[in-house]
Amino acid sequence: MKKNEKEAASLAYKTESAAKTMSEKEIRLAFDFAKGYMDFINKSKTERDAVREILNKASAVGYTPYVYSKKYKPGEKVFFNNRSKAAILVIFGKKTVDNGVKIMASHIDSPRLDLKPSPLYEEGHIGFFKTHYYGGIKKYQWPTIQLALHGTVVRADGTSVDIEIGEDENDPVFYVNDLLPHLDRNLAQKKASDFIPAESLNLVAGSLLAKDEEKDPIKLNILSILKEKYDICEEDLLTSELCAVPAAKARDVGLDRSMIAAYAHDDKVCAYPSLAVMLEADKTPEYTTVCVFADKEETGSNSNTGLDTNYLYDLIADIADTQKVNVRKTWYMTKCLSADVNACYDPNFPEVFEKLNSAYINHGVVLTKYTGGGGKSSTNDATAEFFAEIRGILNRDKVCWQSAELGKTDVGGGGTVAKYIAKLNADVIDIGVPVLSMHAPVEVISKLDLYSTYLAFKAFCKD
Ligand code: MN
Ligand code: MN
DSSP: OOHHHHHHHHHSOOOOOHHHHSOHHHHHHHHHHHHHHHHHHHHOSSHHHHHHHHHHHHHHTTOEEOOTTOOOOTTOEEEEEETTTEEEEEEOOSSOGGGOEEEEEEEOOOOEEEEEEEEEEEETTEEEEEEEEESSOOGGGSTTSOEEEEEEEEOTTSOEEEEEESSSTTSOOBEEOOOOGGGOGGGGGSOGGGSSOGGGOEEEEEOOOOTTOSSSHHHHHHHHHHHHHHOOOHHHHHTEEEEEEEOOOOEEESTTOOEEEETTHHHHHHHHHHHHHHHHOOSOOSSEEEEEEESOGGGTSOSTTSSSSSHHHHHHHHHHHHTTOOHHHHHHHOEEEEEOOEEBOOTTOGGGOOGGGOBOTTSOEEEESBOEETTTBTOOBOOHHHHHHHHHHHHHTTOOEEEOOSSOTTTOEEOOTHHHHHTTTOEEEEEEOEEBSTTSSSEEEEHHHHHHHHHHHHHHHOO
16 A cells, blocks of 8 residues: 555545454354344333343342432442333442433333224124334334234233233234235325325234124123133223234344344344443442433333433432432533434435445444434434544444434434433433334344444443
8 A cells, every 4th residue: 555545544534344343253242242132132022021121130130229319339239110111220430420420321112003092893703903003113014914912901909910922932923904915906006104004003813702792792702811811801901001013033134144133123222232231340430320221212202201201310310419419510421322223224225325424234333423304403413522532432442333324314314312311411422223124023233233332332331
């Protein structure tokens, strides 16, 4: 290489495939890490499943339930369980929290079909559950796949029963019908959003009947099965949260097994590496480290388990109170990685991507300075200073990373929990794994990108 070529090479920003830059050993480590992730994601399809998995793992390594107003010592590890749908893990640092807190915040809810409060009916000799879709889905992707039902039913006396049907291969599954092509001649005239209307996203739930019933015998037969198996009645379904999710398990993709196809990579693929860092932490950090697993991101972060509410603020404020330090200063000094996915450049649909500012598969964890739509509306725009700080940390620890926006400016957009954390006056930037077919029932990610994300979180939490 000539001298001026060399200079030009070091002057230019370029990203490289981790498949090139990672050693054989690192690639093996990445593949091993992916095994743990695949096991986690198979058991964590809904936010309730994820909270259960996260708290089981955290309890096993010494995290204890957070007690309001209790003063904790440096090195102590606690978890805050927000209504079994969101969770926060904390490792207390040597410094008081007004020196700043390090937060990693992902979300554990994913797009799916929720059962409506009154879901059960029969028509045309088939029993159905009506659904209400949750999050941003392309509705036509959900018919004709095998669906499992996950959730909880709460009886009027406050007792509850957890339900999971369709994960064991001997379980039955549920199914949304689609129109056969022979009778769908108008398909060419239809808009994709009209292929399947929301009110047709009904789960096939049975076809046998209660023999001595005149009215709704199929519905009554299903109700009697529910009574027998779970001791619940139809009114109990009103006070339930039952979610239909793809029954498929995570699988390797490609002859080289370099990728993973699974339901709900968004955003378990960021939740898991942040959890891994919290679980393996073995020394007292300088700064208090906080790991948030939020609910309701896919519907706008509202409700008392979403981050557009006070539970994260209140927990940190409570800790600041016990340490007798200023909570406002605490938030001003706080640094947060909003751990969420970005779109992976897809050569099948190049028209929606702007090549200079896209995330490419295997090119590592992606830093997203701002999200939102159009003229940066509804965004968290990380300061150049904070982006530079994180970039410096990743370069220091030789983490494979890249920078991207979410698609072409005029094409669409999206948001994350970042803006709700920015509202608390912390520094925050989006960081995560690039995903192919985001929000589809089965999404694809790369194992090297997953591992780079883990290394990025580890670097961030290092003193
Ligand atoms: Mn997400
Ligand atoms: Mn999403």
